[in-house]
Amino acid sequence: MATPESGHQLGTVSDSITVALAGPPNVGKSTIFNALTGLRQRVGNWPGKTVERKEGVVEFGGRTIHLVDLPGTYALTAHSVEEEIAREFLLGERPRVIIAVVNAAALERGLYLVSELLLLGIPVVVALNMTDVAEAIGVDIEPDVLQAAMSVPVVPVCGTGRLGLDRLLQRVVEVADGCVQSAPRLPQVRPDHRQVYDQIIQLIRKHLRAEYPAEWVTMKLFEADPRVTELLQQQLPPETVESIRAILQRHDDAFWAVVSGRYEWVGRMVRAAVKRPRTRVIGWTERADEWLTHPVWGMLALGLILGVVFLLTAWVGKPLQELLDESLVTRTASALRAAFGDSVPWWGQLLVEGVIPGVGTVASFLPIMLIFFTALAVLEDAGYMARAAFVMDRFMHVLGLHGRSFLPLMLGFGCNVPAVLGARVLEAGRAQLLTILLAPFVPCTARLAVITVLAPIFFGFWAPLVAFGLVAIALVCLAIAGWLLNRFMPGQRSVLIMELPLYHKPDLSTVARAVYDQVLAFLRKAATVIVVMSVVVWYASTYPGGDPGTSYLARLGHALAPAAKLIGFDSRLAVAVMSSVIAKENAISTLAILLGGDQRTFADGIRAIYSPASGLSFLVVMTLFVPCLPTMVTMWKETGSINWVLLSAAIMVTMSFAAGLSAFHLANIFFR
Amino acid sequence: MQRKNSNVVQNGLVPLNTVGEGTDVVIRSFDGGHAFLARIAALGLIPGSEVRVLANRGRGPVLLHARDTRVAVGRGMANKILVELKSAS
Numbered sequence: 001m002a003t004p005e006s007g008h009q010l011g012t013v014s015d016s017i018t019v020a021l022a023g024p025p026n027v028g029k030s031t032i033f034n035a036l037t038g039l040r041q042r043v044g045n046w047p048g049k050t051v052e053r054k055e056g057v058v059e060f061g062g063r064t065i066h067l068v069d070l071p072g073t074y075a076l077t078a079h080s081v082e083e084e085i086a087r088e089f090l091l092g093e094r095p096r097v098i099i100a101v102v103n104a105a106a107l108e109r110g111l112y113l114v115s116e117l118l119l120l121g122i123p124v125v126v127a128l129n130m131t132d133v134a135e136a137i138g139v140d141i142e143p144d145v146l147q148a149a150m151s152v153p154v155v156p157v158c159g160t161g162r163l164g165l166d167r168l169l170q171r172v173v174e175v176a177d178g179c180v181q182s183a184p185r186l187p188q189v190r191p192d193h194r195q196v197y198d199q200i201i202q203l204i205r206k207h208l209r210a211e212y213p214a215e216w217v218t219m220k221l222f223e224a225d226p227r228v229t230e231l232l233q234q235q236l237p238p239e240t241v242e243s244i245r246a247i248l249q250r251h252d253d254a255f256w257a258v259v260s261g262r263y264e265w266v267g268r269m270v271r272a273a274v275k276r277p278r279t280r281v282i283g284w285t286e287r288a289d290e291w292l293t294h295p296v297w298g299m300l301a302l303g304l305i306l307g308v309v310f311l312l313t314a315w316v317g318k319p320l321q322e323l324l325d326e327s328l329v330t331r332t333a334s335a336l337r338a339a340f341g342d343s344v345p346w347w348g349q350l351l352v353e354g355v356i357p358g359v360g361t362v363a364s365f366l367p368i369m370l371i372f373f374t375a376l377a378v379l380e381d382a383g384y385m386a387r388a389a390f391v392m393d394r395f396m397h398v399l400g401l402h403g404r405s406f407l408p409l410m411l412g413f414g415c416n417v418p419a420v421l422g423a424r425v426l427e428a429g430r431a432q433l434l435t436i437l438l439a440p441f442v443p444c445t446a447r448l449a450v451i452t453v454l455a456p457i458f459f460g461f462w463a464p465l466v467a468f469g470l471v472a473i474a475l476v477c478l479a480i481a482g483w484l485l486n487r488f489m490p491g492q493r494s495v496l497i498m499e500l501p502l503y504h505k506p507d508l509s510t511v512a513r514a515v516y517d518q519v520l521a522f523l524r525k526a527a528t529v530i531v532v533m534s535v536v537v538w539y540a541s542t543y544p545g546g547d548p549g550t551s552y553l554a555r556l557g558h559a560l561a562p563a564a565k566l567i568g569f570d571s572r573l574a575v576a577v578m579s580s581v582i583a584k585e586n587a588i589s590t591l592a593i594l595l596g597g598d599q600r601t602f603a604d605g606i607r608a609i610y611s612p613a614s615g616l617s618f619l620v621v622m623t624l625f626v627p628c629l630p631t632m633v634t635m636w637k638e639t640g641s642i643n644w645v646l647l648s649a650a651i652m653v654t655m656s657f658a659a660g661l662s663a664f665h666l667a668n669i670f671f672r
Numbered sequence: 673m674q675r676k677n678s679n680v681v682q683n684g685l686v687p688l689n690t691v692g693e694g695t696d697v698v699i700r701s702f703d704g705g706h707a708f709l710a711r712i713a714a715l716g717l718i719p720g721s722e723v724r725v726l727a728n729r730g731r732g733p734v735l736l737h738a739r740d741t742r743v744a745v746g747r748g749m750a751n752k753i754l755v756e757l758k759s760a761s
Contacts, residue, residue: 073714074714074715075710075713075714077710077711077714079706079707079710079711080711105740106739106740106741107740108716108739108740109715109716109739109740109741112714112716139740223706223710224706255706255709255713256718256719259713259718260718260719260720263716263718285742286726289726289727289735289742293727293732293735294727294729295729295730295732386744389744390732390733390735390744391732393732393733393744393746394730394731394732394733394747397746402746403733403744495746495748495749496733496744496745496746496749497711497712497715497743497744497745497746497749498743498744499715499741499742499743499744500735500741500742500743500744501741
């Protein structure tokens with residue numbers, strides 16, 4: 001293949017080209033995507049799917065490259081939503097070039113996907129990533145030989161160091177402009193099936209529309225691909241479809257003929273390009289996994305690691321939160337109050353009692369989330385979370401989930417919104433839906449904040465124990481709900497099959513990007529709603545008449561009173577719980593408004609009015625009640641159906657009421 | 673739908689989940705539909721593939737070394753993969 005390195009003139013035409021970024025998971029694809037696009041990227045969903053779609057723009061040599069990040073997949077079958085999305089995009093939109101990211105340390109995996117991509121008839125440029133990792137484990141790859149063997153451009157890159165990225169873009173532009181003509185060596189079906197292959201491809205060629213390459217369609221027919229079979233029924237005359245079916249029926253191992261044909265191609269490329277055969281080096285991935293995937297030691301290590309994460313979050317995050325809360329909310333509010341003097345206009349009141357506390361609360365949660373999400377992102381990028389998924393798998397099975405649901409659920413301790421969004425790492429389907437429905441059971445920072453404020457008031461010295469118990473109750477309820485949903489939800493149970501990546505030093509920009517996205521998800525969805533809703537709550541608790549005791553909110557409380565009485569609530573506690581639907585931390589401020597008086601007398605006021613039994617019941621209900629509005633909106637968006645949100649809400653209301661009822665009556669027995 | 677976990681040796685083949693740690697095996701056949709085959713094939717587990725069982729303890733997933741990477745396969749899935757023992761070390 002002729003690949004003129006310098007002879008190419010950069011096109012003066014400033015047309016934009018669409019380039020797809022493909023690659024299996026764990027190849028550093030998102031690191032490359034981030035390094036290429038920087039902040040010029042947009043994250044959304046593929047239309048109608050719970051799969052993340054990332055797009056970005058790269059300016060290179062006067063050209064605008066529109067980069068679309070495809071879901072990480074090992075192949076292009078029709079059996080997973082991610083793979084279907086990838087191939088529908090490639091065949092439907094026909095990007096000018098596909099960049100296939102390949103991990104040099106796992107060359108076979110990456111080349112398998114390449115062997116599928118090549119048949120689509122779109123030019124492919126291979127980005128050979130992680131050559132340093134490959135060298136460390138004794139694999140030495142010659143990119144030039146690989147390029148010559150495949151007849152496909154290969155560019156060694158290092159996503160973390162931005163090395164080779166310009167050369168990659170240069171090559172992509174050259175290929176897009178047709179300066180590099182390549183006739184890639186394509187994988188063939190196994191020799192014993194070539195004849196059948198030729199027979200079918202001839203039958204197809206006559207009738208097939210141009211956008212589907214006949215070679216690809218034939219291979220997919222061999223694989224019994226349901227979508228392609230459907231497609232042929234639409235485009236081919238019935239008698240041709242019938243004769244194809246008859247041929248395929250005689251060859252029931254056609255599937256393996258295609259797959260082993262691809263692996264034969266992959267094997268040839270690997271043999272050509274890998275200079276030194278891999279010596280079995282026992283790296284520290286092997287050594288660490290001895291312990292970290294062990295059913296006993298692995299669980300212990302997981303507990304220890306998460307314990308450290310939580311302690312770190314509490315020790316560093318909590319004082320920061322209090323500091324922010326103090327300086328942002330209290331100071332600003334009192335400064336404004338002083339500025340207004342005696343006659344506070346209505347908008348001043350709105351500002352001081354509605355907007356500022358709302359904004360302040362959101363802002364003050366930031367340090368906690370930042371620390372928590374950073375810790376989890378570091379663990380994920382270092383490769384540890386896959387091990388956590390591994391050891392948690394057997395427990396998650398009870399809930400109808402598998403190990404990979406563990407990470408999204410963990411994110412829930414920070415905020416339920418990123419937890420629901422985090423379910424995107426799972427394959428779209430039943431396990432993903434279950435994870436989204438169970439995520440709100442994980443007590444988030446805001447709910448834990450309510451607990452840390454109220455538990456000491458009621459239980460003093462025993463508060464930490466009560467808090468721990470509440471978290472335990474939440475997790476037990478999560479398990480019960482998961483078990484129930486799993487029993488009654490239709491659909492196939494999903495199973496775990498995943499690659500455990502090599503451990504490696506976390507890449508700062510990848511971690512920063514993940515944390516940025518998660519915090520932004522919280523800020524964007526929560527901040528707007530929380531701020532608007534704190535104004536609404538303020539309005540409802542002030543009007544009509546300006547007395548919290550006769551306000552709209554109080555009327556709502558009275559309406560709820562009969563049910564509330566059963567669980568030891570008065571109307572004010574009931575209203576506080578209702579207001580927590582908007583944002584969990586509202587429970588405290590609503591209660592403070594309804595009880596009247598200032599911050600200092602809050603604790604004494606509460607103690608004077610409510611028994612510890614009522615307090616316990618309130619905390620239990622708060623922990624288990626429906627998630628906040630932003631979480632529900634996110635669940636709605638991600639599941640695409642309000643019915644799932646309603647189901648989740650119904651389960652949580654029932655469970656919280658039942659748990660509150662038992663807590664109240666049990667506590668009454670013990671405390672009196 | 674759930675199959676019984678059988679340790680019965682058939683034609684010298686055993687389910688992957690019954691294989692001890694540190695054993696090299698050759699994958700021979702699968703028991704499952706096309707969706708299952710497609711997933712497993714995409715991760716490089718095809719008839720004739722040589723893999724090593726790295727971890728197989730308790731009721732958790734089975735950890736394999738296959739095609740230069742470590743692959744975790746859920747226990748139920750491993751039960752449907754029939755292998756031939758190569759060596760035990």
